[in-house]
Amino acid sequence: MTARPRATGRLRDWAVLAALLAYATPFFWQLLTSLKPEAELMVLPPLLPTRLTWEHYRVVLDQSVMLRALINSLGVGAITTALALCLGLFGAYGIARYPVPGKGLLLLVIVGGTAFPQIATVSPLYLLMRALDLRDTWLALILANTSFALPLVIWLLTGFLQEIPAQLEEAASVDGASRPRAFRWIVLPLLAPGLASAALLTFLFSWNEFLFAYTFTATEASRTVPVALALFPGVFEVPWGDIAAASMLASVPPVALVVGLQRYLVRGLLTGALRE
Amino acid sequence: MIAPKEKTRARKAVKLRCSAGRMSALGAAVLLVNLSLLVLSGCGGPPESRGGPVTLVLKHAKILGPVDPIPRLLAEFEAEHPGIRIKAEVLPWSSDEQRQFLVINLEGGRPGFDVMMLDCIWVPEFARAGWILDLTPSVPSAELSAHFPSAVEAGTYRGRTWALPWIMNVGLLYYRSDLLARYGFQPPATYPEMLEQIRVIRSGEGNPKLEGYLWQGKQYEGLVVNVLEGLWADGTTLVGEDGRVFPDPERAQHVLRLLRMLIDSGASPAWVTAADEESTRRPFGNGEAVFLRSWPYAVDLFERPDSPVRGKVGLAPLPRHEAGVPAPGSTGGAHLAVTRHTRHPAEAIELARFLSSTRAQRAMTASGATKPTRMALYADPELVRGSPNLPRIHDLTLGGRSRPVTPYYVMISTTLQPELSAALVKVKTPAQSVADARRRLEFLLRDLHE
């Protein structure tokens, strides 16, 4: 009685995995394309190349602005995450632990900030960046990304904080610990996974952000990866192989996050949704 | 009992206040760190070099052709002008992106470049916006008369010269001379003639992969050019005397219907509605089409040693709709302009004049696929030896006509593109497209004057 379910169960598991592998085909096809020699790109049967080549990656890294774009994206993403976490942590702590007036409404407005269409704020932000002479700088992108990262972080962290019972800090204060000490030694360790989730999501969204980056950047001094990819130069015809290689490079952090830090990612997604 | 409680409460209150104060202090410290990070990231830009060589930045699009002539030319310039260094930066491939890049940078007031290559249709716009330098004092009119009149016209706005002609283009008809000869045809003078020739040749050849007439119908500037040439051939224009678009809407609809008919009758494949210069040049260069409407750059590629159509390509003026009404090709090309706020105007103007000089244009024509704006070069024996079609292209260029020279041309074109495309792919009727285009442009252009 136990043998048959196990066999069908194993088969079923493999079937599901195969189906999901098929689901991820677009990605793997692009990966394959990035390794296909130029001459074999535009001919379709056969699917697989006769040999693998790194020439596309070499072209992308040597001759295009992708390397600089990767640096820009990393810098903008890291600073955005740091800023959003810093501001958001204090803001969330304020909302979660203190009797702020109009807390419910405030939280609703902040959460509403995550639903803001970027296309509505891009024109005033463009004028603002122009007035502050911030076009083509990291700062412009950091500010623009923070505008949608901060509400998200506050929302997530408020949720995580509300899961940590306030009694823990009250007990600590009874024992003589000051508020910051309680925060540092009790809350923060418990909040660490939540912070990680918030940081990951913020970095991911900052990395993937396109509209603001496309509008506020002008040269490779500040161009981020998505913009560099969208503006990938072609001379006579579209260099599909090079674009595929550039796409793979652009996907390294997101893929690493998904594969390595999946737990935090999922937790962040769920908490954001379940808080509602 | 009350006293100790109050004491603990007071102690707690003090602790709370201090702790909140400490937390706020901690928060302030972290914020300060973040702010300094932000400020540091805001600082950017290269340090200003005082003294030392003057560095000019030239922005140009990739010059089509087998060899890039720019680096060698710039090296020559630097050799002749010690103390000036040129940094050449390539613009994005697509014309739209080039313009967006230039507009965003120039509009911000501090572009990082001095000399730039402009599509000729941008010159009045950039001049009106006050982004480029008036070159009239620096360029004598005698120097300008060496260039094609339509090129000079495109670089002129309100009677002043704002940009120097650099590269010339004209729309023309490529045809397979071998196929036409085989069936005893001369290059078609009218569209009906061309359609007939296509029919005969295709049925005679019996090759299903042989297309008839290729042109650019994708939703971009090239489509507007193709439609414009159709409008001219029909005796009307795009922008009327009063500045209104489609002064003769009936004729405009008729032209759109004609273009649709080309596809419906099978003379042009359906994919021309998504085709640009390169996606039409390649099939023709592989021998898969009888006629192609394109720019002069293609002929050198067709005459390459490994080209399947080498020696089989002829050039002709665009066919007319009816005999008697001329069908000029649209002229185009690139100009060189100097940014208004350049720190080295004299040197920048010098560079622009050097690049548009006879010597530089000769080098570019010899090594690249671009055509010069200086008329004399088309009779230069060495150049003609390398590119025998030059005299023919010269005559065709003289017969060409420039697109409307108005600061609002780009606005007009980008508004028209989706409407014209909608008519071509049959999402809208030609009447609807023309009406919508006029209405929209009236709204956008209201009370804007030249």
Add this chain to the structure above:
Amino acid sequence: MRSGRPGAGVTRRRRRARVQGLVLLAPALVTLGALTLYPTVWVVWLSLQRRIPIFGVNHFEGLGNYAFLAADPRFWKAVEVTVLFTVASVALEVVGGVAAALALRGQRWGSRVALSLLLLAWALPSVVTAKLFEWLYNPAAGLVNYALGGVALNWLGDPRLALPGLILADVWRTLPFVTVLCFARLLAIPAEIYEAAQLDGAGPVASFTRITLPLIRRILLIAVLFRTLDALRSFDLMFVLTGGGPAGTTETLTVYAYRSLFQAVQLGLGSAVGVVVFALVMAVAWAYLRALRREGLAA
């Protein structure tokens, strides 16, 4: 101020705590105010202007831009495309997402690998996804045409195929989000319920409709809310994949706004379209939240 009464210390402490809370919140609120609230007000103001920076045109015009949009066929076409895109995308995502979650739920091992494969699609930048699908849809060398048996469909050039192609790309990209949400919820459902239902003779369909569906209803509604708002605001994918073409068949309101803003450089008109998008998103969010609240689900 209720100083004389008993409990005054509590009130004072509470007031102090309130102030401290506000102090903690202040930096975040100031930042949000500057970067989100202020631009929102500004964009409404901009939408009432005629503003063309290139030519120095800048004057107040009232509702002229909105009047134009109200009678603008391109605007209404964009509304149509936006609505079609949103509805089709969300519907397909929900159906596919639930199916994938059900499949994952039964996974004995390898669920982490499975989830990774799925989340890959979600985590990629939308520009990368656009390039991915642009290559897949290539008429000559694209995998899609090959898989369909060598047809020469011009996915991104045919006005009838471009929107479905776009929707497919978007569904591929966002289905994992729905899956993750449903999967987490499904995991929390104890297996005994299903076993009991099976003993009662319920087939798989019945156990799905009677047990699973009601239990994941709440999370599904939330997922639909998120996805709808995201789809309405979606910009990157269509801008890079098709640019709104061919002939405006994939031009959503966001693409129309962007083209008006930065291609035609009509800041007033583009801002007006942006305000419309904003109002649409807020209206949909409000309607959803009210529906959720009515069902007693919202926190």
